[in-house]
Amino acid sequence: MRLDAKIPAGSLAQKWDRHRFELKLVNPANKRKYDIIVVGTGLAGASASASLAELGYNVKTFCIHDSPRRAHSIAAQGGINAAKNYPNDGDSIWRLFYDTVKGGDFRAREANVYRLAQVSNLIIDQCVAQGVPFAREYGGLLANRSFGGAQLSRTFYARGQTGQQLLLGAYSALMRQAATGKVRLFPRREMLDLVLVNGQARGIVARNLVSGEIERHEGHAVVLCTGGYGNVYFLSTNAKACNVTATFRAYKRGAFFGNPCFTQIHPTCIPVHGTYQSKLTLMSESLRNDGRVWVPQTPGDKRQPSQIPEAERDYFLERKYPSFGNLVPRDVASRNAKEQCDQGKGVGETGLAVFLDFADAIRRDGRAAIEKKYGNLFQMYAKITGEDPYETPMMIYPAVHYTMGGLWVDYNLMSTIDGLFVLGEANFSDHGANRLGASALMQGLADGYFVIPYTIGGYLAGTRFAEVKNDHPAFTDSVKQVRERTARLLAVNGRRTVDDFHRQLGLIMWDHCGMARTNEGLAKARTLIQALREEFWRNVRVPGSAQDLNQSLEKAGRVADFMEFAELMVIDALARQESCGGHFNEAFQTEENEARRDDANFCHVAAWEFTGDGKEPGFHKEPLVFENVHLTQRSYK
Ligand SMILES: Cc1cc2nc3c(=O)[nH]c(=O)nc-3n(C[C@H](O)[C@H](O)[C@H](O)COP(=O)(O)OP(=O)(O)OC[C@H]3O[C@@H](n4cnc5c(N)ncnc54)[C@H](O)[C@@H]3O)c2cc1C
Numbered sequence: 001m002r003l004d005a006k007i008p009a010g011s012l013a014q015k016w017d018r019h020r021f022e023l024k025l026v027n028p029a030n031k032r033k034y035d036i037i038v039v040g041t042g043l044a045g046a047s048a049s050a051s052l053a054e055l056g057y058n059v060k061t062f063c064i065h066d067s068p069r070r071a072h073s074i075a076a077q078g079g080i081n082a083a084k085n086y087p088n089d090g091d092s093i094w095r096l097f098y099d100t101v102k103g104g105d106f107r108a109r110e111a112n113v114y115r116l117a118q119v120s121n122l123i124i125d126q127c128v129a130q131g132v133p134f135a136r137e138y139g140g141l142l143a144n145r146s147f148g149g150a151q152l153s154r155t156f157y158a159r160g161q162t163g164q165q166l167l168l169g170a171y172s173a174l175m176r177q178a179a180t181g182k183v184r185l186f187p188r189r190e191m192l193d194l195v196l197v198n199g200q201a202r203g204i205v206a207r208n209l210v211s212g213e214i215e216r217h218e219g220h221a222v223v224l225c226t227g228g229y230g231n232v233y234f235l236s237t238n239a240k241a242c243n244v245t246a247t248f249r250a251y252k253r254g255a256f257f258g259n260p261c262f263t264q265i266h267p268t269c270i271p272v273h274g275t276y277q278s279k280l281t282l283m284s285e286s287l288r289n290d291g292r293v294w295v296p297q298t299p300g301d302k303r304q305p306s307q308i309p310e311a312e313r314d315y316f317l318e319r320k321y322p323s324f325g326n327l328v329p330r331d332v333a334s335r336n337a338k339e340q341c342d343q344g345k346g347v348g349e350t351g352l353a354v355f356l357d358f359a360d361a362i363r364r365d366g367r368a369a370i371e372k373k374y375g376n377l378f379q380m381y382a383k384i385t386g387e388d389p390y391e392t393p394m395m396i397y398p399a400v401h402y403t404m405g406g407l408w409v410d411y412n413l414m415s416t417i418d419g420l421f422v423l424g425e426a427n428f429s430d431h432g433a434n435r436l437g438a439s440a441l442m443q444g445l446a447d448g449y450f451v452i453p454y455t456i457g458g459y460l461a462g463t464r465f466a467e468v469k470n471d472h473p474a475f476t477d478s479v480k481q482v483r484e485r486t487a488r489l490l491a492v493n494g495r496r497t498v499d500d501f502h503r504q505l506g507l508i509m510w511d512h513c514g515m516a517r518t519n520e521g522l523a524k525a526r527t528l529i530q531a532l533r534e535e536f537w538r539n540v541r542v543p544g545s546a547q548d549l550n551q552s553l554e555k556a557g558r559v560a561d562f563m564e565f566a567e568l569m570v571i572d573a574l575a576r577q578e579s580c581g582g583h584f585n586e587a588f589q590t591e592e593n594e595a596r597r598d599d600a601n602f603c604h605v606a607a608w609e610f611t612g613d614g615k616e617p618g619f620h621k622e623p624l625v626f627e628n629v630h631l632t633q634r635s636y637k
Contacts, residue, residue, distance in 0.1 A: 003256070003607055003622040006410040007111045012628050013093075016115045019411070023458035031056035034460050037204055037219040039191045039246055041068030043163070043170055043441055044424025045225030047448025050173035052223075053182035055453055060217055061174070062186045062206060064241055064554075069171050072227055072239040073444065076163025077284035077377065078147065079155035080441040082120035087144050089152040093117045096154065098629060100439060103149040103329050104404070104432020105581035105597060106631050107259070107605070109624060111411060112430045119450040120442050124156055126449055130169035133158050145373075146289050147437035149329035149636075155438040160284055160377040166441060170448070189215065190554065192485075193478045194222060194250045194420065201420035202468045205478045207486075209554060212547040214479050216470035221419040221456060224250060225448070228403040228425035230263065232562045232569065233514070234506025236400035237269055237282040243558040244565045247407050247426050255415040256607040256620060258408035258428025260565070261573035264435055264582045265515045266401035267293075267333035270384055271353040278499075280399040281384055283356070284377055285437040288326040290361035290370065291394070293317050293333070295354050299344030305355055305393050316340055324636040331434045331582050331595070332636060334398035338515050339593065341397070348395045357393035398515060402440060404431045404582065405572070408607040408622070412455035413447060416607075418463070421456060423447035428605065433581025486546045489556045494539030498555045501536050505529065505559070505566055513570050517585045522574045526567060533563040568608060568617060575619065578602045590633065599631050 008019040026034070034057050038049045041063040049061040063071060085091040096117040101108055124142070128134065134156050135143040144153035158165040177183040188209040195203040195216075203218040229244035230236040251257045268288065270281045294315045296308050316336055318325045326333075337354045340346060347353050362370055367390060371378070378389050385395070406429055407415050407422040414421050424444035431439060468474075512518075512525035536559070544550040579588040579595035580602070588596045597603075603626075609618035 001416070001609075001620065003408070003416070003620055004410065005109060005622055006412060007109070008411065012110065012114050015111050016118060020454050023454055024461035026457045026461045028056055032058065034058065034221075035060065035219040036221050036223060036456065037217055038062070038223045038225060039204065040071065040225030040227060040424070040426070041065075041174070042071035042073035042225060042227055042424060043166055043444035044426070044448045045071070045223075046167065046170035046174045047445050048223055048225060048423055048452050049183050050170060050177055051449050051453045052456065053177035053180070056182070059177070059183045060186060060219065061183055062189045062191060062204070064188065064190050064209065066187050068174060068185065068187065069167060071167065072242050073163045073167045073441070075239060076166070076441055077160040077282065078286040079145065079157035079162045079438045080123070080166065080445070081147065081154050081436070081438040082124045082156060082442065083117055083154060084121055084124060084142070086141050087153050091152050091154050096120060099150050100430065100436055101432065101629050102634060103436040104434050105595065105634055106432065106599070106603070106626065106629070107580050107624065108430050108432030109605075110626060110628055115451070116430050116443060116446050119446045122450055123442060123445045127166060127169050130172060132165045132169040135159065145286055146327055147285055148288065148327050148333065149324070149436040150327070151324065155286070157286065160286070160374060163441060166445065170445070191226070191246045192249065192482045192557070194253045194417070195474050195478050196253055196417065197468050197472060197474050198466060200418045200463070200465070203470065203475060205475065205482050207482070210549050212545070212550070214482055216475045216479060218468050218470045218475070220460060220465055221421065223421045223423060223452060223456070224407065224426050225423045226426045228406070229562075229565065230400045230403050232505070232566050233400040233509045234503050235272060235277065235280050235510070237266060237280050238401075240279060243561070245558050245561045247422070248561045248565050250407060250415070250417070250420060252610050253417065254610070255417045255420055255422075256408040256609050257568060258405060258605050258607050259433075259572065260405040260569045260608065261513065261576065261583055262404035262433050262581065263400060264330055264402035264404060265334040265398045266330055267337055267398045268356060268396045269399035269401070270381065271348060271350065271395060271397040281380065282399070282401065283381060283394060283396055285330070287356060287374060287377060290373070291326065291356040291358050292360060293326050293337070293354055293356055295340045295345040295347060297345070301345070305347075305357070314345070321636045328636045329434055329436060331584070334515055335584060335593070337398055353395040353397045355393035356396045358389060359393070362390065400510070400514070402435055404429050404433060404435055408605065412458065413451055414455070414459065419459065421452060423452060433583055486553065486557070489540070489542050489553065489560065490546060492537060492540050492542065494541050496539050496541060498540060498542065498552060498559050501532065501540060502555075502559045502562065505532055505562060508532070509566055509569070513573055515584065517573055517583070519574065519585070519587065522570050526570045529563065529567045529570065536560065536563055571617065572606055572608065575606060576602055594634070603631070
C-alpha cells in the first residue's frame with residue numbers, strides 16, 4: 001500500500017485555504033443524516049464533538065471517565081502556543097512553523113505544521129470568546145511567556161492550570177450541544193474494538209465500565225481522540241488511565257501506526273523516590289523561564305545547595321547553550337541532565353536529580369512576582385517533597401511525558417482506514433521526533449476546532465454508505481472477540497498482579513527504549529518483552545467478574561495491549577538507525593553528544609502495519625519532503 005498524505009498542491013501558505021475550498025461540503029440539511037462517533041473528551045475530543053455538533057451532525061461521544069472533564073488534558077500546566085506576536089518580539093506564523101519543524105528535528109510534515117501555526121491564532125480567539133481566563137498584562141492584553149525551543153514569548157497561559165481552563169471551555173461548548181441533544185454522551189465506556197464494514201470504519205464496540213455490558217455503536221465515521229501511550233513505561237507524568245487500547249485495537253483492524261518509538265522525556269519532573277510509586281509529577285517547563293538548572297561542579301559533592309558557592313556550581317545548560325540557556329528543547333535538556341548524573345554530579349539521595357533554582361529570580365523580581373506566576377506549582381512541589389522551593393532549589397529529573405508517535409494520518413487527519421480519523425496526541429502528530437512545550441494543547445485544539453470540521457465533511461460528502469445497523473455481522477463478530485479476550489484474562493487466575501507486570505514492563509522500556517537507546521539494548525528488550533508477555537497470559541491474576549465494575553479487569557486489558565505495543569515501539573526504534581529528537585541511539589551522536597540524524601536514509605515517517613498475531617509488522621515509509629525549510633543540524637547554542 002502506498003501511503004498518500006494527500007498534501008494539497010500550491011504554496012505552503014495557501015495550501016489550507018485552497019484545500020478547504022476544494023473539499024466537498026455537506027449541505028446543512030444533510031448534516032443531520034450523519035452520525036459521528038467521537039472517542040475521547042480531552043481537548044481534542046471535546047472540541048471536535050462540540051464543533052461537529054454545532055455544524056449539525058449527530059455526535060455520540062465516549063470516554064472512560066465519569067465526566068468528560070476528567071480527561072488527562074486537565075493536567076496540562078504550562079500553556080498553549082500561538083503566533084499572535086502580542087509582545088512584539090518578532091513572532092510570526094512562519095517563525096512558529098519553523099521553530100516547530102526544527103524542534104521536531106525535521107521529522108514532521110511541513111504542510112501540517114504550517115497549518116497548525118496558521119490556526120494557532122484562531123484557537124486563542126475561540127478560547128477567549130468562551131471565557132477561558134488567560135493571564136493578562138496590566139493593559140489588558142493577553143500575557144505571554146517563553147517555552148523551550150523558542151527565543152521569544154508566544155505561550156498563553158492561565159497560571160499553572162492552562163489545560164484545566166481550556167478544557168472547561170471545550171467542555172462548556174460540548175455540554176451546550178449535549179443540552180441541545182446533538183451530542184449524546186457515553187461516559188464510563190471503554191472502546192475495545194473498531195468495527196469495519198466494506199473497509200470503512202462504521203462503529204465501535206465498548207464496555208460499559210459500570211455494568212460490564214458490551215455495547216455496539218454504529219456511525220458513518222469514527223474519530224479517535226484517545227490521547228497518548230506514555231504509560232507503557234508505567235511511571236510517567238500521564239494520568240493513570242492513559243492507555244494505548246483504542247489506537248492499538250484500531251491498528252489491529254488495519255490502521256497504520258506512525259513512529260511508535262518517538263517518546264518525549266520531559267526534563268523537569270519530581271524524581272522517582274521509591275519502588276512502589278505509581279506516578280510521576282511534572283513541574284511545568286514554564287518554570288525554566290525563571291529557574292536556573294545546575295549541578296555541583298565536583299562529582300559526588302553532597303553538600304546542601306546553600307553551602308555550594310557560586311564558583312563551584314555548573315549551570316550546564318547556560319554554559320553549553322548560551323543562546324537558549326535553560327530554555328533549550330526538552331530532549332536536549334533531558335539528555336544533558338542525564339549526562340550530568342551519569343558523571344556522578346547528580347544531587348539528592350539517589351543522585352538522579354539536578355537543581356532548578358529560583359533564588360536569582362526571587363532576588364530580582366521579588367517573591368510575590370514568582371508566586372503570582374507559579375504559585376500552584378510551588379505549592380504542589382512543597383506538598384509532594386516536603387521542601388519549600390522559595391527557600392531551597394527544586395530537585396528535578398527527566399520522566400516520560402508525551403508520545404509523538406500515534407496512528408498515521410493524512411493531511412485530512414484520516415488514518416489508513418476510510419472513515420477513521422485520529423486527533424490530538426493519539427495521532428502521529430505534527431511534532432516530529434520531539435514536541436516543543438505548549439504545542440500539544442495547540443495541536444489538539446487545532447485538530448478539533450479547526451481541521452476536522454472541514455475534512456470530515458469532505459469525506460462524508462464524497463463517500464457512499466451502505467446502511468449499517470448494529471446487528472450487522474461485523475458487530476456480532478467483534479463482540480464475540482471482545483468477550484473471548486475478557487474471559488481469557490479472567491480465566492488465567494495466576495499469582496502476579498497486573499501492576500506487577502506493568503511495573504516490570506515499564507522498567508524494561510525505560511532501561512532500553514527510554515532516554516538513550518542502543519541496538520543491543522533494544523534487541524534485549526524485545527526478548528524480555530516477549531518473555532514477560534508469555535508469563536502475563538500464564539500467570540496474571542485478575543480478580544472479580546466481567547459483569548460489573550472491575551478496575552483490575554480494565555487495567556489488565558490495557559496492560560495486555562501495552563505488552564504487545566511495547567514490542568512494536570522497540571521494533572520501530574531498531575529500524576530507525578539514526579538519532580533524532582527524543583529517539584537517541586547512542587551509536588549516532590555528534591562529537592558534542594547531540595543527536596545525529598541520517599537524512600539520506602531516514603527522512604521519513606515509519607508507518608507499521610499489523611499483519612497478524614505473532615508475525616512481524618509490515619513496514620511502510622512516508623518520505624518527508626522539505627521544500628521550504630533547509631535541513632540542518634539542530635543547534636541551540
Ligand atoms: C502533566 C502534564 C502537563 C502537560 N502540560 C502541557 C502544557 O502545558 N501544554 C501543552 O501543550 N501540553 C501539555 N501536556 C500535554 C497535553 O496535556 C496532552 O498532550 C493533551 O492534553 C492530550 O489531549 P488529547 O485530547 O489528545 O487526549 P486526553 O486529554 O488524554 O484525552 C483522552 C480521552 O480519551 C478517552 N479514552 C482513552 N482511551 C479510551 C477508550 N479506550 N475508550 C473510551 N475513551 C477513551 C479518555 O477518557 C479521555 O477522555 C501536558 C501533559 C502532561 C502529562
